[in-house]
Amino acid sequence: MVEQTDSWRATLAQVRRYEDSVRTGLLTHAAKRLGRTRGFAALYRRIGPVVDPRLAPIADGRLMATVYGFPMLMLHTVGAKSGQPRTSPLLYARDADDVVLLGTNFGQPKHPGWTANLLAHPEAQIDIGPHSLKVTATSISDDEWGALFPRFVEIYPGYENYLERRGDLVPRMFRLVPHA
Numbered sequence: 001m002v003e004q005t006d007s008w009r010a011t012l013a014q015v016r017r018y019e020d021s022v023r024t025g026l027l028t029h030a031a032k033r034l035g036r037t038r039g040f041a042a043l044y045r046r047i048g049p050v051v052d053p054r055l056a057p058i059a060d061g062r063l064m065a066t067v068y069g070f071p072m073l074m075l076h077t078v079g080a081k082s083g084q085p086r087t088s089p090l091l092y093a094r095d096a097d098d099v100v101l102l103g104t105n106f107g108q109p110k111h112p113g114w115t116a117n118l119l120a121h122p123e124a125q126i127d128i129g130p131h132s133l134k135v136t137a138t139s140i141s142d143d144e145w146g147a148l149f150p151r152f153v154e155i156y157p158g159y160e161n162y163l164e165r166r167g168d169l170v171p172r173m174f175r176l177v178p179h180a
Contacts, residue, residue, distance in 0.1 A: 008180040011131055012097055018061075018129040019071060019094075028069030035158030038107070038165070045106040052089030060130030064089075070155060073099065074127040077117035088114040093151040099126060099135065099176040102152050107165035115172040126176060135176035145173050 034040040055064040056074050064072055075088045093100045103115040118124060118137040126133050140148060152159045163171065 008133075008178065011133060012178060015128050015131045015133065018065075018131060022065045022069060022071065024069035025066070027067055031068065031070075032157050035156060036161045041106040041158065041162065041165075045108070048089065053087055056089060056127070061127065062129065065129060071128075075101070075114055076125040076127070077114055078121040078124075080113070080116040080120035086114065086117055088112075090114070091152070091156055093148065093155060095148065095151075095175065097178060099128075099178070100140070100148055100151070101137075101174045101176065102149070102159065103172040103174075104159060104162040104166065105171070107162035109166050109169050111169075111172055115174070118174055119172075124176070133178045134180070135178050137174045137176050140173040140175055144175075145170070148173060 031040075035044075052064065052072070053074065055067065056072075058064070061072075070091050071093070073090055073092050075090055077086050077088070078084070079086050090101055093102075103112045105112040119139070122137040124135050124137055126135055149159070149163075
């Protein structure tokens with residue numbers, strides 16, 4: 001058990017070093033500005049899920065990190081209805097060792113499929129750059145939601161606009177707790 005804990009802690013340290021190496025660039029700044037528009041959200045919700053999984057494995061995720069400059073991960077879940085493996089490229093925020101995800105669905109008035117997958121099957125895996133972690137997902141409480149949402153807006157201002165476009169449908173937010 002000590003060996004697993006040490007290995008898990010070592011992986012978390014490697015993830016932190018990788019995250020510290022990610023830098024913002026011109027594309028990051030452009031995406032932050034354009035991301036607030038409906039047109040960009042409509043375009044990216046169609047191309048992002050196709051392009052991002054193809055970019056992610058190139059150079060152990062470093063290409064995607066260099067291109068986007070955002071904290072991005074690949075979430076591996078089991079389909080809520082199908083039971084089939086699913087992979088979703090997502091932005092994330094940190095809360096100590098935990099990863100926090102927000103399901104805005106680009107401002108559409110419905111929850112993204114990956115949120116239903118985590119509700120049905122909370123055991124998942126995330127890839128951050130070349131590092132993989134097993135995680136357990138839990139839904140964020142309303143109080144925590146309000147405290148954590150500004151972190152997402154700081155990373156990507158378009159989240160505020162997504163929230164406005166969703167009306168009364170509050171996006172699901174999850175805490176992913178890494179484990180051995």
